[in-house]
Amino acid sequence: MKRLAIALGLIGLAAVLALLITRPSGLSADDLPVHVADASNGERVFHAGGCASCHASTETESETPVLGGGLAMDTPFGIFRVPNISPHPSRGIGNWSLLDFVNAMHMGTSPDGRHYYPAFPYASYIRMSLEDLVDLKSYLDTLPEAKERNEYHQLKFPWNVRAGIGLWKLLNLDSAAVVSVPLENEVLLRGRYLVEGPGHCGECHTPRNWSGGLNKDRWLAGAPNPDGEGRVSNITPSPKGLAAWSQGDIEYYLETGLDPDFDTVGGSMVEVQENLSRLPAKDREAIAAYLKSTPPLEHDPGD
């Protein structure tokens, strides 16, 4: 009986320790950069990040993004409801401080100290510069308020236990770059930043491991389609990927949505391509250069 009590006590202690270690964390105000916000760069970051693809109100089709959310993402874990990130003070993020915003984007931690689910790709956004986040927030602040109320996610057990996300973060939240590129090559550095950071390309183009994190050994080698049949394509420069595509082919595809056979882009990539077409040409050039420089990987049927 005494032994059982000790064992239970130890398990309890371990659980408390585990929760402590994996509790939501964040930066402090001292970590924020001294930087004058540039909303026009923020708009560029907004398009690079494809924020509107998920957060745009499902009902509107205006030119100015209205970020009321509402999209239901049907995944194997359950249904995620995309939240309102418009500047509405109570239903959106209008009351957030810059620090709140940075903690959400980098650490996946909400202003009231809870974990966000990684359906919000902060494991990619953690590679974004703080300056870009300052600019992005200043751009978001200029957008119209949306009145949509957030709905709760409907997740299956055990994914409905938010505390578990702490463990996920411990395993998968890492600001280090995935592919090493020569530090003096500014084009490749820019491309890597766009692809691995705001563009969050790996979230769909890289298969996931047992923990639901990205398998970096199979970086950009293609993966099962998270929202439907078929596969998301291999975009490494292998014969199963983009080997036959020239640098110019990739740039042209991202600009126009036309592949080297002049067939049109399809599926979820339509919106991604339309977002990327709004970037300056040199950003698409950097993305293409980076993709051509990644390790060429063959298709692995196990992915």
Next chain:
Amino acid sequence: MSRIFVSIILSSIFVTGAAIAESDPIEARQHLMEDTRDGAKVIGGMLKGEKPFDAKAAMAALKIWKKTATEAGDLFPEGSESGHDTEAKSTIWSDREGFDEKMAIFNTQVDAAIAANADSLDALKAAAGPVFKACKDCHDGYRIEK
């Protein structure tokens, strides 16, 4: 004389009818889409800078697209939802109105591009851009991605 004439007409109607009855709508539309893509390669190749601008070739490609715009809508009858590895999405039949609307936009844009009678690369770019967008918008909702 007139009897021969009538019989020629009758037999030609019969042959045409048989040809239609024989050809499978899925195969027919797949051939049509292949032709359409051949047109896209001509115009896209010019826009991308892979081929020199050629007004005549561009117009010929636009005429191919016009054929697609005229014929494609009728090649998705009920009962042609599956087979031949079709990439037609079930939404074509569940949302026929939306599909017809996209085809109508494609037709309008092709007409406008033909009417523009592009005599320079820039003019072709302006004329063909909306057509490519119409292709993409329709594929986006009504084609299975493989």
